[in-house]
Amino acid sequence: MSEAATDDEVLAAYPNTRIDQDNVEHYRGRLERRLLVNRCAECRLWHQPPRAVCPRCWSSDVRATEVSGRGTVALHTVLHLAAPSAGVAGGGGYPLAAVDLVEQDGLRFTAPIVDMPEPRIGDDVELTWITRDGSPVPAFRPAGAA
Amino acid sequence: MSDIKDRVAIVGLGTTEYSRNSGRTSASLVLEACIAAIRDAGIERDEIDGLCGSNRVIPAHQVQGALGIPACTWWANPTVPFQHQLIEAMNAVHAGSAQTVLVYHGNYRATGVSRSAIADPFRERAGPGFNVLASDPDTFASPVGYAPWAGRYLEQFGVGREVFGKVAINSRSNAIANEHAAMRKPLTMEDYLSARMVREPLTAFDMDYPVDGADAFIVTSTERALDLPHVPVLIHAAVMGQTDLPYEDQVTDLGHTGQQIVAREMWRRSDVRRDDIDVFFPYDGFTIICVRWFEALGFCGDGEADALFDDSWDAATNRLLLGGRVPVNTHGGSLSDGGVQGSNHFREAVDQLRGTAGARQVAGARHALVAPGGMFFNSGGVMLRSDG
Ligand SMILES: [Zn+2]
Numbered sequence: 001m002s003e004a005a006t007d008d009e010v011l012a013a014y015p016n017t018r019i020d021q022d023n024v025e026h027y028r029g030r031l032e033r034r035l036l037v038n039r040c041a042e043c044r045l046w047h048q049p050p051r052a053v054c055p056r057c058w059s060s061d062v063r064a065t066e067v068s069g070r071g072t073v074a075l076h077t078v079l080h081l082a083a084p085s086a087g088v089a090g091g092g093g094y095p096l097a098a099v100d101l102v103e104q105d106g107l108r109f110t111a112p113i114v115d116m117p118e119p120r121i122g123d124d125v126e127l128t129w130i131t132r133d134g135s136p137v138p139a140f141r142p143a144g145a146a
Numbered sequence: 147m148s149d150i151k152d153r154v155a156i157v158g159l160g161t162t163e164y165s166r167n168s169g170r171t172s173a174s175l176v177l178e179a180c181i182a183a184i185r186d187a188g189i190e191r192d193e194i195d196g197l198c199g200s201n202r203v204i205p206a207h208q209v210q211g212a213l214g215i216p217a218c219t220w221w222a223n224p225t226v227p228f229q230h231q232l233i234e235a236m237n238a239v240h241a242g243s244a245q246t247v248l249v250y251h252g253n254y255r256a257t258g259v260s261r262s263a264i265a266d267p268f269r270e271r272a273g274p275g276f277n278v279l280a281s282d283p284d285t286f287a288s289p290v291g292y293a294p295w296a297g298r299y300l301e302q303f304g305v306g307r308e309v310f311g312k313v314a315i316n317s318r319s320n321a322i323a324n325e326h327a328a329m330r331k332p333l334t335m336e337d338y339l340s341a342r343m344v345r346e347p348l349t350a351f352d353m354d355y356p357v358d359g360a361d362a363f364i365v366t367s368t369e370r371a372l373d374l375p376h377v378p379v380l381i382h383a384a385v386m387g388q389t390d391l392p393y394e395d396q397v398t399d400l401g402h403t404g405q406q407i408v409a410r411e412m413w414r415r416s417d418v419r420r421d422d423i424d425v426f427f428p429y430d431g432f433t434i435i436c437v438r439w440f441e442a443l444g445f446c447g448d449g450e451a452d453a454l455f456d457d458s459w460d461a462a463t464n465r466l467l468l469g470g471r472v473p474v475n476t477h478g479g480s481l482s483d484g485g486v487q488g489s490n491h492f493r494e495a496v497d498q499l500r501g502t503a504g505a506r507q508v509a510g511a512r513h514a515l516v517a518p519g520g521m522f523f524n525s526g527g528v529m530l531r532s533d534g
Contacts, residue, residue: 016281048396055390075294075395078346079283088283093346098286098294098395110286110395121301137284 005031013135023050025064033129035138036064037101037109046104067109069127070143071099074108076119088132099125099140112139151415152531154236155371155378156496158187158364164328164484167266168358172254173204175360177212180250183362184213188375189246194364196244197221198235200228200487202276203252203360220244226251226276227429228361228489229518229526233384235365245366251489252360260356289353289432291394291522293345296434299400300347303449307347310433311338312455312466314351314481317430319465321478323506328357328484352433354485361489363496377500383416383529392523404525405442408517412443412527420444424511425498426472427491429518430479439517443527476506488518492528499532 010027011019019027029036039046040054041061053060075098081088088094097119098110113119114128124143129136160182162168162175176199184191194215197206201223210218220243224230228251235247255263256275263269286294300307314333321327333351341349371378387407391397413420420443428439437451445468446454460467466474477483477494484490495514497503503511512532519526 014282018282049393075286075298077286077290077293077297078343079290079293080343080345081283094283096284096286096294106391106396106398108395111284121298 004028015133022052026050029064029066030136030138033136034066035069035109035127037067037103037107038062039065046101046107048107048109067101067103069101069138069140071101071109071125071140073113073119073121073123073125073140074098074100075110076113076121095119097125097140109138112137113141114139115141115145150236150240151417152380152382153368154239154365154381155368156232156363156381156530157366157371157374157376157378158183158189158362159493159496160184160186160362161326161490161493162360164326164357164359164486164490166255166328166357170358172252172358172360173208173212175254175358176204176209176250176252176362179252179360179362180209180213180248183248183250183364186376187364189364191215192217193246194248195219196235196238196247197250198231198238198247199223199250200226200231200252202226203250203254209248209250215248218244220247226487227431227519227524227526228487228492229386229516229524229528232363232365232381232492232528233386233526235363236381236384239365239367245370247365249363249365250360251362251486253357253484253486255356255358286394288394290345292432292434292520293348295394295397295400295521296352296432297347299434299437299449302400305449305452307339308335309437309452309455310348310352311335312452312459313430313433313436314338316455316465317475317479317481317483319463320473320476320506321482323463324476324478324483327478327482328359329355329478329482348432348434351481354431354480355482357484357486359484359486359490361486361493363492376502377532379496379499379530379532381528382418382531383412383527385411385415385527386519387411387525387527388523394522397522400438400521401448403438403442403521404519404523405438405517405521408525408527409442409444412515412529416529418513418515418529418531421469422513423472423515425476425495425508425514426468426474427495427514427516428474429488429491429520430475430481431485431487431520433481435520436479438521443515443517473508476503476508488516491516491518495530499530
């Protein structure tokens, strides 16, 4: 693997995202197409969104840790964006889902969904990557689509 | 410290016109509402020693300066939704930090929530406002979160979008009877079901109608209220509710939100019971919030709001009358009186309880429950009463 991206490179790759010291590791992972979620090194609890402290044991030893990207649809919508958003044209429908990740009950990650014209709660999905504005963005597709 | 129940009262009320294009600043509207509230309460400005309003509209020191209020000993500038402002003022009066508090809120139709607002050069200069969507589209944070939860509601309970449509039509029918309301065009279920999707399964009819407008209230002790001209409206119980998963996409399910915490605490603290309520104000900034308030507060079971609405529908007025008696959001709510983060629900509740609601007056109204806020991290509940 090549050397990890610098903070400046991560910020430059995602110019419209509010990246800070608490979530920069997640975005550094995106550049390597690895989906990283914060996990406590002491009590092993995963949490989302990324924070500096474990919400259960208050350890500050939380580490952005790779997840499998497998899970089931918990929430979904299609945004009909009135105006263009970062790297996304206005006018069209933009499908988005929160996925219950297999790593821990109730741990969810929200991302675009692809190749799922009629998603249902409980559908099995897996991670894929799309490119937006030249940078990798995690997305979910039906499990076993590869 | 003595029990806060019924010890603090709302004694003054002021509002402005709600409109799409006031041609004025938000500060100007807030000041108009404040002056109206002070006059309505029958007090002088130098009797006000506390200020509580929404910082993002106009901070307390600017209200004090603009109105020439000589000396304040307490102020706070909580964020929206409107409930924090009133509850903070209640606490301050009860604690003795202030005797008489001017509570205010306003909304300005900002470019961040109203696409057409960008055509107005003053609105463009004023900026996007505070309910702005994230620049990164891959998130349910912000108001976007209500859409996927509305979808989950429909999928989980196997009901149709009509349940949301009935909320929208109820608000609209009430607004038609209210000259103050900004949106009074009749709305049919056919109109609702055929509307363009904004965030599936929600349409513009499911989202508040942004307006320019302001409301203000005078809050003081019940003891002092007895010397003032209006029938005092007592704050009987005031609750806020929030869970440890206060993120739009991490909320466990619809049964584990701030709304359940509000309901549990409200029915523990309030001597006024559900059947005693004469008029009900569930926040309707999004139709799904309103539907869930009926269920969380126990007017029906989870997933049963659609059946409750059918059983409660008054064909003559094309609106809800719970138990054939209790109307809901008689001003037209956020959906049709106007979207101002809930200050209008309180304004109408006070009008109803002191008998000044005009043609909309609920005969003999003594108890009103206002359920402000949303589902994810800012739910609230305030039981108001008057002794007529
Ligand atoms: Zn831990």
